[in-house]
Structure formats: C-alpha cells, structure tokens
Amino acid sequence: MxxxxxxxxxxxxxxxxxxxxxxxxxxxxxxxxxxxxxxxxxxxxxxxxxxxxxxxxxxxxxxxxxxxxxxxxxxxxxxxxxxxxxxxxxxxxxxxxxxxxxxxTDVYGFINSIFEEGVTVKGSNILLLGAGGAAKAVAFGILKEGGNLFLFNRTLSKAYKLKETFQKLGSIEIIKKITPDIMRNFQIVVNATSLGLRGNDPMPLEPTLLSRDHVYIDLIYNETPLLKEAKKFGCKTIDGSGMLxxxxxxxxxxxxxxxxxxxxxxxxxxxxxxxxxxx
Ligand SMILES: NC(=O)c1ccc[n+]([C@@H]2O[C@H](COP(=O)([O-])OP(=O)(O)OC[C@H]3O[C@@H](n4cnc5c(N)ncnc54)[C@H](OP(=O)(O)O)[C@@H]3O)[C@@H](O)[C@H]2O)c1
Structure with missing residues (x-):
C-alpha cells in the first residue's frame, strides 16, 4: 500500500x-x-x-x-x-x-554475473566484441579487475577511441582481424554487440573460430546463436540475464x-x- x-x-x-x-x-x-x-x-x-x-x-x-x-x-x-x-x-x-x-551499475552487473559463475578475470586474456555503451561498461569492469583486454569492433575508429579513454586503467589491445591463431590467445570471449538480438542476425564470430577452450559471455538476455554454437563445443556459456x-x-x-x-x-x-x- x-x-x-x-x-x-x-x-x-x-x-x-x-x-x-x-x-x-x-x-x-x-x-x-x-x-x-x-x-x-x-x-x-x-x-x-x-x-x-x-x-x-x-x-x-x-x-x-x-x-x-x-x-x-x-x-x-x-x-x-x-x-x-x-x-x-x-x-x-x-x-x-x-x-x-x-x-x-552495468559494470557491477557484468562483473558480479560472471564472478557468480566462477569466471576468473584477473590475468585472463579477454576478447571483447563491440565498442558501444555496454562494451564500455564491460571494459571498465575487466580492466579494474586486472583482465587483459583485446578489443574488436566493426567500426575501428570507435575501438581506438575506447582504447584512448580506458588505457589508463590497464592493458588494451585492438584486434583488427580475428583469425584462428589469434583466438588461441583468449580464455574468455564477450559479445557486447547487438548481434544476436534479432532472430536473423549473423553471429558476431564465424562459427569456425569457436573453441572448447573459451568461456563465452553474451550480454543479450536470451540464448543467442553464439551461445548455442558454443554449447555444442561443450563450452561454458553465460547470457546477459545475470548482468541485468x-x-x-x-x-x-x-x-x-x-x-x-x-x-x-x-x-x-x-x-x-x-x-x-x-x-
Ligand atoms: N545484460 C544487460 O544488462 C545489458 C546491458 C546493456 C546492454 N545489453 C545488450 O548489449 C548489446 C549492446 O548494447 P549497447 O547499448 O552497447 O548498444 P550500442 O551502444 O548501440 O552498441 C552496439 C554495438 O554493436 C555493434 N554492432 C551493431 N550492429 C552490428 C553489426 N551488424 N555487425 C557488427 N557489429 C554490430 C556496434 O558496432 P559499430 O560501432 O560498428 O556500430 C557497437 O559496437 C545489446 O544487445 C543490449 O541488449 C545488455
């Protein structure tokens, strides 16, 4: 009342x-x-x-x-x-x-949602896809927690801008092209693009780049094609509902x-x- x-x-x-x-x-x-x-x-x-x-x-x-x-x-x-x-x-x-x-509070949302799933950020090499508002919250959280950030975005200039602002907080590298060799460096992959929101969206990563050695995190609340594909490899997957x-x-x-x-x-x-x- x-x-x-x-x-x-x-x-x-x-x-x-x-x-x-x-x-x-x-x-x-x-x-x-x-x-x-x-x-x-x-x-x-x-x-x-x-x-x-x-x-x-x-x-x-x-x-x-x-x-x-x-x-x-x-x-x-x-x-x-x-x-x-x-x-x-x-x-x-x-x-x-x-x-x-x-x-x-998105920073806190992201970090706590992955910590409760047992993900280790400190010292991990983390590929972050996207450079929009959500990606910036993820970047802040990862760098503050001592993760090594690798950033890929469709519009390269936005990735550089993010790097310029956030590099005071820790280690950031820009990835211009994602190859199978580069993928071997990562322990964690985070999708912070909006790809996967609509049913007919392409995946933010080619399925051939996925590996069982990665943890896949998607900020979208539902199980996206990326997470579905990653599950087929037996990977740990986390959707965006915990962050929300x-x-x-x-x-x-x-x-x-x-x-x-x-x-x-x-x-x-x-x-x-x-x-x-x-x-
Ligand atoms: N779980 C949560 O609590 C939570 C919180 C916030 C956001 N989210 C989710 O996070 C996602 C991103 O949100 P946002 O606020 O960061 O949006 P945003 O600021 O509009 O950024 C969108 C990002 O997606 C990329 N992108 C969009 N369409 C693309 C395409 N066709 N191919 C490749 N990249 C593409 C953009 O790349 P360009 O720079 O090249 O345009 C940009 O990096 C959304 O799906 C949203 O639902 C979840």
Missing part, C-alpha cells in the same frame, strides 16, 4: 512501456517489506532537464535512466562516479539530500542501503522470460 511515508523511485526513458525494472524492483521492495515504490516515467528528450529537476522537487529517492537519456543526463547531475565518467553514461541516480549522484539482475540489485542497494533479494529477482525474471519470449 502506498502511504504518505512511501519512498518513491522509478525510471526515466522513452519508450518505457517494455521495461522490466518496475516488476523487479517492486517485487524486491515487497519481498523485504520496504515501504518503497518504483514507477516508470515516460520522459521525452526535450523535457529531460525538467524531469531531473523534479527528482529534487518531488523528493524522489532516485531513478534509473534508460535509453535515450543515459549520456544526456550527465550535465544535470551534481556528482558522477568514476565508472560513469569513463563509460560516459549514467543508469542510476541517487538523490542524497538534494545532491544528485550518477552511477553506472545484478545491475538492478546494485541500484536497489544504492537507494535502500540493503542487499537486494537476488534469488527472488532471478526467479521473477525467469518466469517473465518464459511468458514473454521477446524481452
């Missing part, structure tokens, strides 16, 4: 109808008996500044930020955490007594100061995925 004491959180985006975040957060608040509520807000780009000001005016606890506002929101905030500065994207805001602090849950769990913790009920959130997400194959 919403009362005068209920603390309000939510999400700003456009479109916003398909977001799963209200389901995850409201179920988690209920599970822990917290008097919080999570509301989706359709925010048009031209009203973003006003929407951010409303976080203070309406005394919201904080919000998630989704497409297309993750970069545009930055100038309106009072403090940006290190990871969000590097990634140039904020997906969570905390209203700390009127001071708006921007975080990027863990990034939500971190936002939950930022707002409430409490650990999120992860198992329950995972169960809810799995049930929803079974009902709606398009998430």
């Amino acid at each position: 919403i009362s005068g004491k209920t603390k309000i959180t939510g999400i700003f985006g456009d479109p916003i109808e398909h977001t799963l975040s209200p389901l995850l957060h409201n179920s988690a608040f209920r599970e822990l008996g917290l008097d919080y509520c999570y509301i989706p807000f359709l925010v048009k780009a031209e009203r973003l500044k006003e929407a951010v000001e409303a976080i203070r005016a309406l005394n919201l606890i904080g919000v998630n930020i989704t497409v297309p506002h993750k970069e545009a929101v930055i100038p309106y905030l009072d403090e940006i955490k290190e990871e969000a500065k590097y990634i140039e994207a904020v997906n969570t805001i905390l209203n700390s007594n009127g001071k708006l602090i921007g975080f990027n 849950i863990w990034q939500a769990a971190k936002a939950f913790e930022i707002w409430t100061g409490k650990a999120a009920p992860l198992q329950m959130m995972k169960k809810i997400f799995k049930e929803k995925k079974t009902i709606d194959k398009n998430i």
